[in-house]
Amino acid sequence: MLRPRSSGCCRRSGARRNPFSFLLGRPYCGAVMTQMILLNGGSSSGKSGIARCLQAVLPDPWLAFGVDTLIQAMPASMRTSDAGIEFAPDGEVIVGPEFRVLEAAWIDGIAAMARAGAHVIVDEVFLGGAASQQRWQQAVGELHVLWVGVRCESAIAAAREIARGDRVPGMAVSQADVVHRGVFYDLEVDTTHSESMECARTIAAQIK
Amino acid sequence: MLRPRSSGCCRRSGARRNPFSFLLGRPYCGAVMTQMILLNGGSSSGKSGIARCLQAVLPDPWLAFGVDTLIQAMPASMRTSDAGIEFAPDGEVIVGPEFRVLEAAWIDGIAAMARAGAHVIVDEVFLGGAASQQRWQQAVGELHVLWVGVRCESAIAAAREIARGDRVPGMAVSQADVVHRGVFYDLEVDTTHSESMECARTIAAQIK
Amino acid sequence: MLRPRSSGCCRRSGARRNPFSFLLGRPYCGAVMTQMILLNGGSSSGKSGIARCLQAVLPDPWLAFGVDTLIQAMPASMRTSDAGIEFAPDGEVIVGPEFRVLEAAWIDGIAAMARAGAHVIVDEVFLGGAASQQRWQQAVGELHVLWVGVRCESAIAAAREIARGDRVPGMAVSQADVVHRGVFYDLEVDTTHSESMECARTIAAQIK
Amino acid sequence: MLRPRSSGCCRRSGARRNPFSFLLGRPYCGAVMTQMILLNGGSSSGKSGIARCLQAVLPDPWLAFGVDTLIQAMPASMRTSDAGIEFAPDGEVIVGPEFRVLEAAWIDGIAAMARAGAHVIVDEVFLGGAASQQRWQQAVGELHVLWVGVRCESAIAAAREIARGDRVPGMAVSQADVVHRGVFYDLEVDTTHSESMECARTIAAQIK
Numbered sequence: 001m002l003r004p005r006s007s008g009c010c011r012r013s014g015a016r017r018n019p020f021s022f023l024l025g026r027p028y029c030g031a032v033m034t035q036m037i038l039l040n041g042g043s044s045s046g047k048s049g050i051a052r053c054l055q056a057v058l059p060d061p062w063l064a065f066g067v068d069t070l071i072q073a074m075p076a077s078m079r080t081s082d083a084g085i086e087f088a089p090d091g092e093v094i095v096g097p098e099f100r101v102l103e104a105a106w107i108d109g110i111a112a113m114a115r116a117g118a119h120v121i122v123d124e125v126f127l128g129g130a131a132s133q134q135r136w137q138q139a140v141g142e143l144h145v146l147w148v149g150v151r152c153e154s155a156i157a158a159a160r161e162i163a164r165g166d167r168v169p170g171m172a173v174s175q176a177d178v179v180h181r182g183v184f185y186d187l188e189v190d191t192t193h194s195e196s197m198e199c200a201r202t203i204a205a206q207i208k
Numbered sequence: 209m210l211r212p213r214s215s216g217c218c219r220r221s222g223a224r225r226n227p228f229s230f231l232l233g234r235p236y237c238g239a240v241m242t243q244m245i246l247l248n249g250g251s252s253s254g255k256s257g258i259a260r261c262l263q264a265v266l267p268d269p270w271l272a273f274g275v276d277t278l279i280q281a282m283p284a285s286m287r288t289s290d291a292g293i294e295f296a297p298d299g300e301v302i303v304g305p306e307f308r309v310l311e312a313a314w315i316d317g318i319a320a321m322a323r324a325g326a327h328v329i330v331d332e333v334f335l336g337g338a339a340s341q342q343r344w345q346q347a348v349g350e351l352h353v354l355w356v357g358v359r360c361e362s363a364i365a366a367a368r369e370i371a372r373g374d375r376v377p378g379m380a381v382s383q384a385d386v387v388h389r390g391v392f393y394d395l396e397v398d399t400t401h402s403e404s405m406e407c408a409r410t411i412a413a414q415i416k
Numbered sequence: 417m418l419r420p421r422s423s424g425c426c427r428r429s430g431a432r433r434n435p436f437s438f439l440l441g442r443p444y445c446g447a448v449m450t451q452m453i454l455l456n457g458g459s460s461s462g463k464s465g466i467a468r469c470l471q472a473v474l475p476d477p478w479l480a481f482g483v484d485t486l487i488q489a490m491p492a493s494m495r496t497s498d499a500g501i502e503f504a505p506d507g508e509v510i511v512g513p514e515f516r517v518l519e520a521a522w523i524d525g526i527a528a529m530a531r532a533g534a535h536v537i538v539d540e541v542f543l544g545g546a547a548s549q550q551r552w553q554q555a556v557g558e559l560h561v562l563w564v565g566v567r568c569e570s571a572i573a574a575a576r577e578i579a580r581g582d583r584v585p586g587m588a589v590s591q592a593d594v595v596h597r598g599v600f601y602d603l604e605v606d607t608t609h610s611e612s613m614e615c616a617r618t619i620a621a622q623i624k
Numbered sequence: 625m626l627r628p629r630s631s632g633c634c635r636r637s638g639a640r641r642n643p644f645s646f647l648l649g650r651p652y653c654g655a656v657m658t659q660m661i662l663l664n665g666g667s668s669s670g671k672s673g674i675a676r677c678l679q680a681v682l683p684d685p686w687l688a689f690g691v692d693t694l695i696q697a698m699p700a701s702m703r704t705s706d707a708g709i710e711f712a713p714d715g716e717v718i719v720g721p722e723f724r725v726l727e728a729a730w731i732d733g734i735a736a737m738a739r740a741g742a743h744v745i746v747d748e749v750f751l752g753g754a755a756s757q758q759r760w761q762q763a764v765g766e767l768h769v770l771w772v773g774v775r776c777e778s779a780i781a782a783a784r785e786i787a788r789g790d791r792v793p794g795m796a797v798s799q800a801d802v803v804h805r806g807v808f809y810d811l812e813v814d815t816t817h818s819e820s821m822e823c824a825r826t827i828a829a830q831i832k
Binding site: 462464465466468469472572575576578579580581611612613614 | 670672673674676677680780783784786787788789819820821822
C-alpha cells in the first residue's frame with residue numbers, strides 16, 4: 001500500500017486508520033494529485049448522487065463508474081445464475097465465482113483508466129467488507145486514491161429505497177453495515193442528515 | 209367547486225383557503241373517501257418519491273401518474289416544437305397550444321379513472337399556478353381530492369437536480385415558486401428538511 | 417358495438433370478422449374519424465415501435481399509452497403479489513384480481529381521453545384473448561376504434577426479446593399466439609419480415 | 625499491429641484489408657483466442673442488439689461496453705459543452721478535446737480488462753473513421769480482436785431511430801456511412817435485412 005495521502009498529516013478522517021500505514025514511511029503531503037475517489041456504501045446510501053455532485057463541483061472532468069456499470073455490462077444470464085449474481089427476494093445480493101472473475105478484470109481496467117490520466121470516481125458496494133477493499137487496493141497499487149465511506153442510517157436508506165422505486169426492497173437494510181466492516185477510509189460522510197451536494201463539497205475539499 | 213374536505217372542520221392546512229369554499233354549503237366531514245391525491249410542486253421538489261412512498265404506506269393500491277407520464281405519451285416531435293413543449297437551455301419549460309389540447313383530454317381521463325373507482329395519485333407541476341389548478345378543478349368536479357403542495361427550498365432543489373443527473377439544469381430553480389402562486393391546498397409538506405417517507409406519512413394521515 | 421368502420425365496405429383486413437357487426441346496421445363509411453388505434457400483440461412483437469412510428473407519420477398529434485404505462489403506475493408491491501401481477505421465471509404473466517380492478521378503471525380513463533378529443537394509440541397485450549378485447553369494447557362504446565393485430569413469428573420475437581435485453585425471457589414465446597385467440601381486427605400487420613415504419617404506414621393508410 | 629486473425633488464411637470478410645498486415649509476418653491461425661469483439665456502426669444500426677445476442681449465444685460470459693457507457697460516465701456538463709460532446713439539432717455529434725482525453729483513457733482501460741482475462745464486446749461509433757480505429761489499434765496492441773463492421777441502409781436505420789424513440793433524430797443518417805470510411809474489418813454484417821440474432825450467430829461462428 002503506497003498511499004501517502006493516508007498518512008498522519010494528511011488524514012482528515014476519524015475512520016479506522018489504514019492498517020498498512022506503517023509501510024508508508026515518511027508521509028509526503030505535497031504535490032500528489034488525487035487520481036481516484038472510491039465511494040463505498042450500501043445500496044440507497046446516496047453514492048451515485050454524491051458522484052454526480054462531485055462531477056459538477058470539481059474543476060476537472062471526472063469519469064464516474066459504479067458496480068451498476070459492471071452489472072449492466074454482464075450477460076443477462078449472469079444476473080440470475082448461481083455462477084453470476086443473484087438478487088434474493090429479501091434484497092440480499094449473492095455473488096458467484098464467474099462474477100468475481102469478471103469483476104477482477106473490471107477493477108484492473110478502471111485502475112488502468114486512472115493510470116492513463118483520467119480522473120475516476122468509483123461508486124462501490126463492498127459486500128465483502130475488507131476483502132473487497134483489498135481487491136481494489138491490489139489493483140490500484142501506487143495510484144492516489146481517496147477512500148470515502150458513505151454512511152446512511154439503515155431505516156433512512158430503506159425509506160429512500162422505497163422512494164426511488166427501482167431497487168429490490170431490502171438491499172438497503174441488508175447492506176447498510178456489512179459493507180463497512182474492516183474497511184478503512186480517508187474520509188467518511190453521512191447522508192442521513194446531509195444532502196448529496198453537501199457531502200460532495202466535503203469530499204471535494206480533500207481533493208488535491 | 210364541490211370539495212367538502214376543504215371546508216372548515218376538515219382543513220388541516222395553513223395554506224391559502226379555497227376561495228370557492230363559500231359555494232360548498234355546509235361541509236360534510238363524515239364518510240367521504242379521498243379519491244385522488246394531487247401533489248403539486250416544482251421539478252426536483254420530491255413529488256415522485258412521495259408518490260411512491262404513499263403507494264407503499266396506503267393500505268389500498270393507488271395508481272400514480274405524473275406530468276412526465278403525459279409528456280412521455282406525446283409524439284417526440286411535440287417535445288421540441290413551438291406548438292408542444294420546449295425545455296429552454298435555462299430550464300424554463302414553455303408549453304404551446306397543442307400541448308394544452310392533449311393535456312385537457314389527459315386530465316379528463318385521469319379524473320375518469322378516479323370516477324371508475326381507482327385511487328389515483330397525481331404528481332403535477334402547475335406552471336400556470338392558479339390557472340393550472342382550475343383546469344384540474346373543472347375536470348375533477350365532485351371527486352374528493354386532497355390537494356397537497358410540495359415545497360422545497362430553491363437552492364436545495366437545484367442541488368438535488370444535479371444529484372439526480374437526469375433533468376435539464378435550471379428547472380428546479382425556475383419552478384420552485386411559480387408553481388405555488390395562487391394555488392390553495394388542503395395540506396402542504398416541505399422536503400427541504402424532511403424525507404419523502406415522512407412527508408408521505410403526513411399526507412397518508414389525512415386520507416379517508 | 418357501434419363500429420361503422422368495421423363494416424363491409426370499410427374492412428381491409430382478412431382477420432376474423434367482428435362477430436357483433438350484425439348489430440351495426442347499415443355502415444356509414446363517410447366522415448367518421450378514427451379516435452383510437454388499438455394495437456394488440458405479444459411481448460416483443462414490435463407494438464411500441466409501431467406506435468412511435470405512427471406518432472411520427474400521422475399528421476395530428478396522437479397520445480400513445482401501453483399496458484406498460486399501467487404497470488408502471490401501479491404500486492411496486494402489485495408487481496410481485498398474487499393479487500397484482502406476477503412475472504413467472506418462464507416469462508408467463510399472471511394477473512390477479514386487484515390488477516383487474518385497476519385495469520378496468522385505467523381502460524375507462526383512456527376511453528375518456530379519446531372522448532375528450534385526444535387521438536389515442538393503445539399498445540396492449542390481450543393475455544385473455546377475446547375476453548380482454550371485450551373489456552376494451554365495453555369501455556370504448558361508440559368511439560371509432562381501429563383494431564390492429566400485431567403478429568410476429570414466435571422464434572423471431574424471442575430473438576428480439578434477447579436483443580432488447582430488458583424483458584423477462586420467455587414472455588415473447590408464451591404470448592405470441594394466445595393474445596390473438598378469438599380477437600377480431602380491422603387490420604393485421606406482421607413484423608416478422610416488415611419494419612415498424614412499414615407497418616405504421618400500412619396502419620396510417622386506414623386512418624380517417 | 626499484431627493481428628494474426630486478419631491474415632490471409634483466416635480472413636472471412638470482403639471488407640478492406642488490414643493495411644498493416646504486411647507487418648504481421650507469417651500468420652498463425654491455430655489456437656489464438658478472440659479476446660475482444662469490436663462492433664463498429666452508425667447509430668441505430670443495431671450494434672447493441674447484436675452485442676446482447678452475442679452475450680446470449682457465446683458459451684463464456686462476455687462483458688459488453690459501448691460508447692454510450694463512456695458518455696454516461698462523463699460529467700453532465702461535458703454532454704453539452706464545446707470541449708465535450710455536443711448533439712446538434714440535425715443529429716450530428718461533435719466531439720471536443722476534453723472528450724478525446726477521457727476517451728483515450730477509457731480505451732486503455734477497456735483494453736486492460738481484456739488483458740486481465742475478461743472477454744469484451746465493444747460497441748463503437750467511429751465518427752472519425754480510420755482515425756478512430758487507429759486509436760483502438762494502438763491501445764489493443766497484441767490482443768486478438770475481431771473487428772466487425774455493422775452496416776444498415778441509411779433509410780432503414782433512420783426509421784428504426786424513430787421506432788426506438790430515444791435518440792436524437794438524424795444521428796442514424798449522418799453516421800451511416802462516415803463511420804466505415806477507411807476502416808478495415810475481419811467481418812461485416814448488415815442488419816438491413818437480417819435480425820440481430822442472425823448477425824450474432826454469424827459473428828460467433830468466427831470466434832475462437
